[in-house]
Amino acid sequence: MTETGKKEDRRVRRTKKLLTQALTELLQQKQAKEITVKELTDLADMNRGTFYLYYRDVFDMLEKIRNEMFERLNTIIALHENEDVTAQTKPILLELFRFIAENREMWRVMLSLNGDMNFLHQLNEVLREKCLKLYQATEQNEDEFDYRYSYVVFGSAGIIRAWVNRNCPESPEQMAEMTNRMILSGGIA
Amino acid sequence: MTETGKKEDRRVRRTKKLLTQALTELLQQKQAKEITVKELTDLADMNRGTFYLYYRDVFDMLEKIRNEMFERLNTIIALHENEDVTAQTKPILLELFRFIAENREMWRVMLSLNGDMNFLHQLNEVLREKCLKLYQATEQNEDEFDYRYSYVVFGSAGIIRAWVNRNCPESPEQMAEMTNRMILSGGIA
């Protein structure tokens, strides 16, 4: 998707960075739907027309940022392609929580009240294949898979949400262990 | 919140109903942010000004509909106030899934791509107290409660989402049993 092949012009990097910072700041205060291009560029202190050089509107910008994050997430997942899915504490979970901690502001915003269902949906898509393998390794009741899978992925999103909302006090190691435990042994009992 | 004490004028009921129908229809096609008051009232075949008699904008309308739904949900939950939380298949879960099936269109929209994080958040709030009781009955590790609770509620939301997306092929009884099982015995194993 994104042409990261050639390094961008310094001015372009600067502009996108300023806009992303401004958007992140505004998303702490209000929902994306309430954010206008005008106030975004006002906050970033740049001409309104500059915004349209890179994004169609605020939601398009949000989508591009989201895609960039999931591209990186996919890279991480791909590195664990041939991993033993029955291992006790999954290294991939640890990597996931480390990645989240590094980008905690964006994850917090995305999973917050002002967040985005698309983010949850995309998270679902990314983890689907991975879950399928885990599922096949444990030979479960087949027609329930969609529900089990939805339960696990959404539940994990809930954990992540609670974690980033508290600004990640626990270590990624703790979180990976806990999440793995909940996935395997259930939420309550 | 909403003054349901006195019965509304027939004209008011008609107007709100038409607007709600139009909104539900439009939400199947596009996101809330893309829906204008103009096209909403055009579709409902009424004067644009009439909309402003009851709602500030499209999102305000969505919020009022959401609140109304959660009011009814709270009523259901309150009826199960003194219930044995250690029972095998929880009657409250059954009631929940029946309620969802009756309002499946709205739940589908609310949990869809075009949905609303506020809905998830409000669902969290409503089920928090109930989960607390369930938790206290099983005497778990205390400092993990927030995470366990988030996992269970979000996970359940995932199940609900998958269910309404398929237009509820399974019965509420089946779903209540399955959800209860996943909450107690985990997502995978």
Added chain:
DNA sequence: ATCGATAATCAACACGGTGTTGACTATCTC
């Protein structure tokens, strides 16, 4: 240091949805 390329600025524009107004007409409740 210079030069060609291009990013960013600025002013200006038409467009369309917004939210509100006042006068009217239609419909409801009692």
Added chain:
DNA sequence: GAGATAGTCAACACCGTGTTGATTATCGAT
């Protein structure tokens, strides 16, 4: 039937949008 109130209609100023062309500032590369 009478008084109250909901809905209609036309009109209004307002504001953000998305785009334009001309100008200036900054970049990367030689």
